[in-house]
Amino acid sequence: MKRLLISLALLLVAAASLSAEDKTVPNFKFYGFVRNYFTFDTRVSTAGTEDFYYWMPKDVKMVNGADINDVCSFRFAAITTRLGVDISGYEFSGYKIGGKIEADFYAGLTGVTGTAQLRLRQAFATVAKDGRSWKIGQAWHPMAADLPDIFSLESGAPFGPFSRTPLVQFDWKFADALSLTTAAIWQMQYTSTGPEGASANYIKYGCTPELYLGLNYKKDKTTLRLGADLLSIMPRQVNNVKMRKDNVFRLDADRITTWNVFLYGASSIGKMDLKAKLTYANDGSHFNLIGGYGVKAIDDTYGYWTYAATRNATGWATLSYKGLGRWVPSMLLGYSKLFGTPVDVLGNKNDDGTYIYRWVKNSADVVDYLFRVQPEVIYNLGKLQFGLEYMLTGANYGKPDARMHAVDGLHLVLNHRVQMLVKLNF
Incomplete structure (x- = not known):
């Protein structure tokens, strides 16, 4: 009994000590908005749910002498x-x-x-202390x-990466204006393309997260960022028994690794905000860039790709100006140049003409190539x-x-989109 009482006393002391360290004053900040888009397009286009998330106009498709x-x-x-809560x-x-x-209703269609459904x-x-912080989740x-x-909903895509995804991210502020970001990243909604179409199975069976490293500079009204990532996936789910039996190992066997x-850069000059972003991608389909890949060879002995x-x-x-009272004009310019693969890939086709x-x-x-010119204006009326x-x-x-690069029969196809927004913030 005496030992039990002593143990209970020690537990109470430990609990009291922990309570003293726990300086909890919880704060929940709810936020969100009701947002309506009204969208008109002059051409059938490649676009996301409800056709609000826009990529590009579709190519000419002639049927009975007319472009359908x-x-x-x-x-x-x-x-x-x-809807969201911080x-x-x-x-x-x-x-x-x-x-x-944070959630919205951009799913289910x-x-x-x-019928629109709630989507994560x-x-x-987040955990932070002494200039170091962790972010774990989506x-x-x-x-x-x-x-x-x-x-607009696509926020500059496909002229820049766009993805929210599961990750473990670490940020370290090691100087007054400098910080370092590293992350291990997975795939869920925004995924790589491959033999099954867009799927997270390729990273799942690759068993390796996407890795990111970036350097950040932020001082006064100027922000600069330089970052790179590495992704290694397995497009085929294969168990190459013959390679294991013969003790043959190749890093590129049935695996594609891209970087x-x-x-x-972003800066404010008076009431003018300037932002710009440049990206060089290999594939990049997992964050909504225009990309892909192909098989360059099939090994004769072991059959790996x-x-x-x-x-x-x-x-x-982008350029935006906030010196006109309730009116805020902005302009986006975007350009994307595709180069194809660095080497030839296999050109075998199915009966319907698609590539195998x-x-x-x-x-x-x-x-x-792609380009975009996008002027807009917003009128602010309080929360509306x-x-x-x-x-x-x-x-x-x-x-x-x-090499998966468009070179013959080049022709420009245009789409004109006019879009209106009505948004109530709360």
């Missing part, structure tokens, strides 16, 4: 309405603990038909976290916003060569 993609369309909906105020032994949960956007916990991919000042790099990825240099720049050993996202092998934008997107289409 040369037709107009219109829709409006509130499915991008958003969690802060928790502190333990000097560690500040917080988090975020096939094309423009269906972000959900993560959040913006570090290559996609810096977005342009425009109200991507970006540079971002080796791959080559398409390359893409892309960028956007090539996989792309958003017509990567039949587009030479009205927006109007014009978006001109051009895609230079052609027939792909042995």
Whole structure:
């Protein structure tokens, strides 16, 4: 009994000590908005749910002497309405603990038909102390976290990375204006392309997370970022018994490893905000760039595949001005140049003309370049916003060569989009 009493006393002392360290003053900040888009396009296009998330106009498709993609369309909906809560105020032994949960209704539709359903956007916990912080959960991919000042849903894509995804991220502020970011990243909603179409199975069976390393500079009204990531996936789920039996090992056997790099800058001059982002990607389909890859060889002895990825240099720049009272005009310019693969890939085709050993996202092998010009204006009326934008997107289409690059029969296809926004913030 005496030992039991002593043990209980020690537990009470320990609990009291922990309670003294726990300086918890929880704070929950709820936020969100009701957002309506009204969208008109002059051409059938490659676009996401409800056709709000825009990539590019579709190529000419002649049927009975007419281009069936040369037709107009219109829709409006509130499915991008958003709800969220920021969690802060928790502190333990000097560690500040917080988090975020965020959702919208941008799911449940096939094309423009269906019932909007609640969808997870972000959900993560944060721990920070002495200039070091951890973020664990679903959040913006570090290559996609810096977005342009425009109200359209795609936020500059496909001229810059766009992805929210599961990750473990570490940030270290090691100087007054400098910090380092590292992350291990997985795939869920935004995935690589491959033999099964867009799927997270390729990274699942690759058993290796995407790795990111970035350097950040932030002082006064200027932000600069330089970052790179490495992704290694297995497009085929294979068990090569013969290779194991013969003790043959190759890093590129049934695995494709790609790297991507970006540079971002933002600054404010008076009432003018400037932002720009440049990205060089190999494939890049997992964060909504125009990319893909193909099989460059099939080994005669062991049957494994080796791959080559398409390359893409892309960028956007925005200018916005906040010196006109309630009116805020902005402009985005975007350009993307595709280079194909560095070596020839296999050109075998199915009976329907599709390639057997090539996989792309958003017509990567039949587009030479893309451009976008996107002026807009927002009128702020307290918590209520009205927006109007014009978006001109051009895609230079052609027939792909042995390196998945459009070179023959090049022709420019344009889409004119007019979009209106009505948004209530809370």
